[in-house]
Amino acid sequence: xxxxxxxxxxxxxxxxxxxxxxxxxxxxxxxxxxxxxxxxxxxxxxxxxxxxxxxxxxxxxxxxxxxxxxxxxxxxxxxxxxxxxxxxxxxxxxxxxxxxxxxxxxxxxxxxxxxxxxxxxxxxxxxxxxxxxxxxxxxxxxxxxxxxxxxxxxxxxxxxxxxxxxxxxxxxxxxxxxxxxxxxxxxxxxxxxxxxxxxxxxxxxxxxxxxxxxxxxxxxxxxxxxxxxxxxxxxxxxxxxxxxxxxxxxxxxxxxxxxxxxxxxxxxxxxxxxxxxxxxxxxxxxxxxxxxxxxxxxxxxxxxxxxxxxxxxxxxxxxxxxxxxxxxxxxxxxxxxxxxxxxxxxxxxxxxxxxxxxxxx
Numbered sequence: 001x002x003x004x005x006x007x008x009x010x011x012x013x014x015x016x017x018x019x020x021x022x023x024x025x026x027x028x029x030x031x032x033x034x035x036x037x038x039x040x041x042x043x044x045x046x047x048x049x050x051x052x053x054x055x056x057x058x059x060x061x062x063x064x065x066x067x068x069x070x071x072x073x074x075x076x077x078x079x080x081x082x083x084x085x086x087x088x089x090x091x092x093x094x095x096x097x098x099x100x101x102x103x104x105x106x107x108x109x110x111x112x113x114x115x116x117x118x119x120x121x122x123x124x125x126x127x128x129x130x131x132x133x134x135x136x137x138x139x140x141x142x143x144x145x146x147x148x149x150x151x152x153x154x155x156x157x158x159x160x161x162x163x164x165x166x167x168x169x170x171x172x173x174x175x176x177x178x179x180x181x182x183x184x185x186x187x188x189x190x191x192x193x194x195x196x197x198x199x200x201x202x203x204x205x206x207x208x209x210x211x212x213x214x215x216x217x218x219x220x221x222x223x224x225x226x227x228x229x230x231x232x233x234x235x236x237x238x239x240x241x242x243x244x245x246x247x248x249x250x251x252x253x254x255x256x257x258x259x260x261x262x263x264x265x266x267x268x269x270x271x272x273x274x275x276x277x278x279x280x281x282x283x284x285x286x287x288x289x290x291x292x293x294x295x296x297x298x299x300x301x302x303x304x305x306x307x308x309x310x311x312x313x314x315x316x317x318x319x320x321x322x323x324x325x326x327x328x329x330x331x332x333x334x335x336x337x338x339x340x341x342x343x344x345x346x347x348x349x350x351x352x353x354x355x356x357x358x359x360x361x
Contacts, residue, residue, distance in 0.1 A: 020068025023079045026109075028089050033077040035106050042104040043075035046082045046090055051098040053117035061120045070124055073084050075103070103131065105314055121197060122159070129156050142188060151190040158198070174198045178206055192221040195228055202259070203234050213264060230272060237274070240281045243318040251285065276302040280311070285312060289319060289326055297335065309347050312336065316353055335360035 023045070026034060031042045047054035061067055080086025082095055089095075093102060093110065112130045114123075116215045134137055134143075154177045161170035172264040178186065178194050185191060186209060199206040207357035212227055217225040222243055236259050245251040260278055263269055276299035284292045300308055311318065319332065333355055 009046065020065050021062040021071045021077055022068065023062075023077045026076070028078065028080065028086075031076045031078045032104070032108065039077065041075050042102075042106070043071060043077045043307060044089075044104065045077070045079045045101045046086060046093075046095045046100040046102070047079060048081060048083050048098050054099040056117040057099055057123075061117075061123055063252075064120050067120050067124065069315060070127075103127070121193070125156060126163070129160065137250050143235065145174075146213055149180065152194075152245060155193045155197070157276055169197065175206075183209075183213070187217045189220040192217070192224065193197070195225065195318050199228070199232070200210055202232050202262075207232055228266050229266075230351045233259070233266075233268055237263070237277055237281070238307075238310060241277055241307065243284070243313040244314075245318050246284065247320075253285065256281065256285075273304060273307075284318065290325070292318075293328060293335075305344075309344065312339075312343075312347060316357065321357055331357050 012037070024031065024034070028042070028044065045054075045057075047058075062071075063294065080089055082090035082098065082100075090100075093100075095102075097115045097342065099115070099117065101112075101114040103111055105111055112127065114126060118126070129140075133139060135156050137160055140153060140160060143153055144157050148252060154173060155261075158173040160281040161167070165262065174194060181191065186194070194206060195210045198204075199210055201207065202211075207229075210225060211232070214225045214229040215222070240256055241247050245256075263274055268276065269358045280292065280295060280299060284294050315332070315336075336351055336355060336358070340351060343351065
């Protein structure tokens with residue numbers, strides 16, 4: 001859904017240039033000639049003005065220093081608008097999805113073809129694994145079967161299985177490696193990938209180690225560890241705040257209470273406004289939707305915008321149109337209309353659909 005929203009909205013904005021990755025103002029032929037001089041490959045970003053995932057990459061991936069350092073050292077990088085100056089080249093390379101990223105040698109042979117947006121870590125790993133013979137699936141299997149357990153190999157080999165849709169195999173590799181490490185090794189920067197990439201929920205045993213030791217990680221990754229620990233707890237709470245736990249019949253008061261207490265005991269509520277979220281969830285659990293709606297309006301100034309937008313985007317789940325008091329729905333519609341000028345464009349688009357449903361109920 002996020003990608004869809006971005007795609008629909010991207011035409012409203014210009015595609016900004018990346019700050020760290022050096023995209024040069026060259027034609028493809030000029031980039032090839034420059035690559036010959038610098039003994040590099042050519043990296044081509046085929047994009048369009050309306051492509052949301054293209055904007056995601058331009059805004060969140062290419063500006064990162066680690067991405068710029070990697071690309072600038074290895075490639076002559078160019079951007080080509082597939083519907084403008086790059087139209088002929090896009091046709092030559094049969095580019096039909098955006099973004100499409102090509103790595104070419106100086107004979108214009110395609111060495112790598114990547115489509116879509118992804119995180120910086122996944123993007124770099126994919127490129128490195130595809131271009132490095134030592135990280136081919138065959139080579140990685142041979143190295144792994146021979147007993148090699150370096151962080152780079154474990155990360156790349158597990159990610160290979162993830163991309164193949166074999167998540168259980170990927171997590172088996174990751175978890176066996178994690179179990180083999182001492183606490184000191186788990187806290188080292190080279191092993192932080194275990195948490196950053198492969199620890200996605202509090203139910204993962206690795207999450208308990210991350211949260212319990214978040215202040216003990218090497219200084220190079222300590223801030224990331226603290227941030228990720230908070231993110232995991234926030235993600236857990238979001239399943240209640242969005243109404244998912246209630247609508248799916250999975251709400252467990254004891255499980256919620258345990259999560260809340262962990263957040264408080266670990267001091268996470270000291271650096272993030274969890275208190276209004278607790279109040280809203282506990283109010284909703286009592287079943288009085290009118291009281292919940294009144295509390296939402298009261299707590300909105302205390303909430304992070306992202307949390308409040310989450311409630312709005314899940315409003316029809318929290319207030320089922322076929323069961324909720326009609327007068328309350330109309331009051332909610334008036335309230336949402338009053339909020340529109342201050343909402344993000346993506347949220348406004350979703351609210352338009354919601355308002356139509358609320359006002360017709």
